[in-house]
Amino acid sequence: MTSEADDTIAAIASPMAPAPRGIVRLSGHDCLDVLCRMEILDSAESIGRRSFRASKRLALGEPLGAIDVDVMVWPTQRSYTGQPSAELHLMGSPPLLQSSLDAAIRAGARAARPGEFTMRSFLAGRLDLTQAEAVLGVIEAEDRGSLDQALSQLAGNLSRPLQSARSTLLDLLADVEAGLDFVDEDIEFISDEVLVRRLDELRALLSQTRSQLSDRGGASPTIRVVLRGLPNAGKSRLLNVLSRTESAIVTDQAGTTRDLVTVESSWGGHSFQLIDTAGLESREESDPEARVSREAQLQAAEAARGADVHVWCMDATLGGDFEFLRNPDAVVPDAKRSAELICVATKRDLMPADWEGDLMQADFALSSESGAGVEKLIESLVGFAEQRDAGETGNVIGTAARCQDSLAAAMDHLDQAIQWTEQAAGHELVAAEMRLAVEAIGEVTGQVYTDDILDRVFGRFCIGK
Ligand SMILES: Nc1nc2c(ncn2[C@@H]2O[C@H](COP(=O)(O)OP(=O)(O)OP(=O)(O)O)[C@@H](O)[C@H]2O)c(=O)[nH]1
Numbered sequence: 179m180t181s182e183a184d185d186t187i188a189a190i191a192s193p194m195a196p197a198p199r200g201i202v203r204l205s206g207h208d209c210l211d212v213l214c215r216m217e218i219l220d221s222a223e224s225i226g227r228r229s230f231r232a233s234k235r236l237a238l239g240e241p242l243g244a245i246d247v248d249v250m251v252w253p254t255q256r257s258y259t260g261q262p263s264a265e266l267h268l269m270g271s272p273p274l275l276q277s278s279l280d281a282a283i284r285a286g287a288r289a290a291r292p293g294e295f296t297m298r299s300f301l302a303g304r305l306d307l308t309q310a311e312a313v314l315g316v317i318e319a320e321d322r323g324s325l326d327q328a329l330s331q332l333a334g335n336l337s338r339p340l341q342s343a344r345s346t347l348l349d350l351l352a353d354v355e356a357g358l359d360f361v362d363e364d365i366e367f368i369s370d371e372v373l374v375r376r377l378d379e380l381r382a383l384l385s386q387t388r389s390q391l392s393d394r395g396g397a398s399p400t401i402r403v404v405l406r407g408l409p410n411a412g413k414s415r416l417l418n419v420l421s422r423t424e425s426a427i428v429t430d431q432a433g434t435t436r437d438l439v440t441v442e443s444s445w446g447g448h449s450f451q452l453i454d455t456a457g458l459e460s461r462e463e464s465d466p467e468a469r470v471s472r473e474a475q476l477q478a479a480e481a482a483r484g485a486d487v488h489v490w491c492m493d494a495t496l497g498g499d500f501e502f503l504r505n506p507d508a509v510v511p512d513a514k515r516s517a518e519l520i521c522v523a524t525k526r527d528l529m530p531a532d533w534e535g536d537l538m539q540a541d542f543a544l545s546s547e548s549g550a551g552v553e554k555l556i557e558s559l560v561g562f563a564e565q566r567d568a569g570e571t572g573n574v575i576g577t578a579a580r581c582q583d584s585l586a587a588a589m590d591h592l593d594q595a596i597q598w599t600e601q602a603a604g605h606e607l608v609a610a611e612m613r614l615a616v617e618a619i620g621e622v623t624g625q626v627y628t629d630d631i632l633d634r635v636f637g638r639f640c641i642g643k
């Protein structure tokens with residue numbers, strides 16, 4: 179029989195919105211059998227111990243028929259969840275993803291609960307609690323700053339010093355407890371003087387970690403602004419005007435910019451990174467320039483994905499209806515949800531004085547030639563920065579609050595242990611306080627966890643993660 183943490187779970191692990199690719203994730207003891215029952219794999223027996231990837235067909239029944247899936251399989255415990263796992267990568271269409279999940283459930287999997295994959299990873303010892311919460315941070319990260327925070331937490335910069343503090347404390351505790359056993363023989367494993375000094379050092383380290391936690395989210399990170407638009411829209415010239423440099427090459431030829439050009443700027447006390455990209459275009463494969471163009475397009479799309487602000491440049495002299503571009507999803511299919519889109523009509527100076535910029539649905543018009551409207555763009559960028567700072571919540575703050583409480587408790591117990599030692603109150607009392615401190619630190623790093631803590635951490639995840 180398989181236990182609750184062992185049965186095979188399945189969920190859609192990608193957003194339920196149309197996208198080029200979507201993922202159905204499976205994990206559990208009989209994950210491979212489920213894949214066989216889905217007729218994705220031939221037989222569990224022929225599968226070795228190495229992870230592999232294969233292109234397969236998945237029959238979904240009428241009216242959908244069979245679809246192409248890329249299956250990735252981790253047949254052993256050496257996976258994210260510490261169990262046999264698999265991912266089906268397919269076209270990111272919500273009905274197809276749902277039908278594939280249904281097929282997995284018909285084949286014996288159970289629908290995963292929120293955070294269950296990460297919980298399994300934690301239970302398998304792959305992640306500690308702060309890292310599990312960081313996974314949540316990465317999933318939820320809405321802006322660059324909290325993403326960076328979450329990523330560095332995932333890398334262990336919070337838990338590593340605490341783990342080493344905990345193990346030092348355990349060593350000290352062992353010394354104190356060994357002394358208790360030999361109290362009649364007057365053998366001292368550690369002098370009170372050394373003990374107080376070491377406890378003091380540990381207390382200082384906890385206090386430092388605790389103040390690091392409260393500093394989190396303090397410094398506001400650089401805002402990434404990406405300039406996008408059709409070729410020749412005036413993106414590069416605008417970058418130069420904004421940055422007061424000649425960083426980007428400007429010509430009257432469409433398709434001038436190929437590589438990303440990045441410059442740093444600062445307005446209103448906020449730092450910005452301005453990124454000029456290749457104009458949006460699609461070339462015929464027969465065109466000798468097609469490959470260069472494709473690379474440039476990929477680079478531009480990549481830059482756009484990480485951008486906080488998209489400045490969409492539209493050549494005013496071309497006119498046209500750009501309404502559809504006001505939806506950031508149209509500009510970059512997987513732009514961040516929090517990304518801001520500013521649409522500007524460029525080359526205002528080439529238009530008649532009474533021209534109405536909003537005919538193009540732009541937010542406003544500007545000219546890199548005369549400088550008109552450029553200040554307005556800068557104001558919009560600063561406005562975005564201020565709004566973001568005001569709304570900064572930081573996903574890691576949840577962790578921070580939980581950890582702060584535990585660290586405060588650990589520090590109190592160390593204080594008490596120091597006091598008992600100085601008052602020669604007896605090493606039993608000292609050891610008891612030290613044990614409580616070890617436990618409190620363990621709550622942060624996950625060596626000690628209660629159902630309550632697990633619920634608090636994993637209940638906040640979404641299904642499929
Ligand atoms: N009159 C006038 N010309 C402009 C303005 N902005 C850009 N131009 C001209 O438009 C042409 C294209 O400008 P670029 O900045 O190179 O355009 P781009 O969007 O970077 O073009 P690609 O890199 O090819 O995608 C150049 O000849 C610029 O001098 C403007 O505000 N007024």
Ligand SMILES: [Mg+2]
Nearest residue numbers: 413414434435
């Ligand atoms: Mg350019």
